[in-house]
Amino acid sequence: MSKSSKALNLKDKLSGNEMDLSLCNLSEVPVKELAQLPKATVMDLSCNNIICLSPEFCSLTHLVKLDLSKNQLTCLPDEFGNLVNLQHLDLFNNKLMTLPVSFSQLRSLKWLDLKDNPLEPTLAKAAGDCLDEKQCKLCASKVLQHMREIQEEVDHAREKRLLREKELEKKKEAKQREREAREREARKREKAEEKERRRQEYQAQMAAVAAKEQQKKKNEEKKKRNGQAADKKAAVEPASKPRRSLIGLMFKLLLLLMLGLAGAVAACRLTDLQKEPACVPINVAVDDGLAWAKVQGGVVRQLAQNLSSAAKELLESTSKS
Numbered sequence: 001m002s003k004s005s006k007a008l009n010l011k012d013k014l015s016g017n018e019m020d021l022s023l024c025n026l027s028e029v030p031v032k033e034l035a036q037l038p039k040a041t042v043m044d045l046s047c048n049n050i051i052c053l054s055p056e057f058c059s060l061t062h063l064v065k066l067d068l069s070k071n072q073l074t075c076l077p078d079e080f081g082n083l084v085n086l087q088h089l090d091l092f093n094n095k096l097m098t099l100p101v102s103f104s105q106l107r108s109l110k111w112l113d114l115k116d117n118p119l120e121p122t123l124a125k126a127a128g129d130c131l132d133e134k135q136c137k138l139c140a141s142k143v144l145q146h147m148r149e150i151q152e153e154v155d156h157a158r159e160k161r162l163l164r165e166k167e168l169e170k171k172k173e174a175k176q177r178e179r180e181a182r183e184r185e186a187r188k189r190e191k192a193e194e195k196e197r198r199r200q201e202y203q204a205q206m207a208a209v210a211a212k213e214q215q216k217k218k219n220e221e222k223k224k225r226n227g228q229a230a231d232k233k234a235a236v237e238p239a240s241k242p243r244r245s246l247i248g249l250m251f252k253l254l255l256l257l258m259l260g261l262a263g264a265v266a267a268c269r270l271t272d273l274q275k276e277p278a279c280v281p282i283n284v285a286v287d288d289g290l291a292w293a294k295v296q297g298g299v300v301r302q303l304a305q306n307l308s309s310a311a312k313e314l315l316e317s318t319s320k321s
Contacts, residue, residue: 010037018042022067025049031056038062046070046090058082069093069113081105089140092116092130098123101154104147112140122146 010033013020019040026048034040041064050071058079069092081102086109093116113130126146130136268279
């Protein structure tokens with residue numbers, strides 16, 4: 001309970017369904033305590049020092065008649081339209097300039113007094129005077145109509161704002177989708193480039209392996225050819241080597257034989273061994289050879305003379321012709 005209501009006994013202020021809190025010097029309304037008295041549908045809060053009503057006051061939806069005249073109210077809470085059962089509202093002699101947009105929701109309101117408030121011009125024109133019952137009922141009707149128009153304008157502005165926000169959201173979503181599409185395209189392109197790079201690397205590896213295998217094959221073929229040539233050479237060399245070796249051996253034997261014969265001839269012709277029986281055939285053979293060579297030398301000389309004469313005759317006959 002507020003300080004200003006501590007000295008109050010609300011039940012003492014309740015008479016039937018009427019709660020009279022006028023002239024109680026209240027600066028705040030004891031909402032919590034009043035909420036516990038739902039049968040108080042008529043409430044008089046006039047002639048106090050109430051500057052504003054709390055949003056919690058609008059939870060007193062059971063109120064049917066409310067007198068807030070002769071206070072210091074500068075505004076009503078935005079939730080004031082929740083008092084949907086309110087039929088009679090007295091706001092005489094306050095400091096109100098405007099009413100909350102939710103005021104248009106007071107569909108049960110039949111009576112309204114807004115005299116002696118610094119209302120803004122369009123609201124003051126709608127409210128008019130409230131000097132009698134008829135004018136106050138007309139004030140309620142016109143003010144409600146005025147507030148409904150404001151509500152429609154507010155709703156329209158809100159719809160436009162929501163539509164604009166929706167369009168902005170759509171544009172934002174479109175930009176987001178476009179950005180995501182670009183990102184997907186970039187990722188797709190990167191994947192394609194990566195795939196192409198891997199393919200090229202694989203082809204390069206395969207080419208290197210193929211080149212290596214080809215080189216290996218060439219080396220093996222070369223090695224094989226070299227081996228075959230070596231085998232042929234090895235096969236030829238052993239065949240020619242014995243022949244060369246045999247000829248050399250025969251030449252050596254012949255040379256040794258000739259040396260031996262020359263030595264034997266020299267020993268038998270030039271030494272005291274010429275009278276030995278073994279040297280007799282050798283000396284005879286040497287003498288026969290020398291005689292044969294002498295005869296052959298005469299034949300060679302005669303043949304040379306004949307050839308020379310024939311050549312001379314041939315030259316003479318040629319010069320005469």
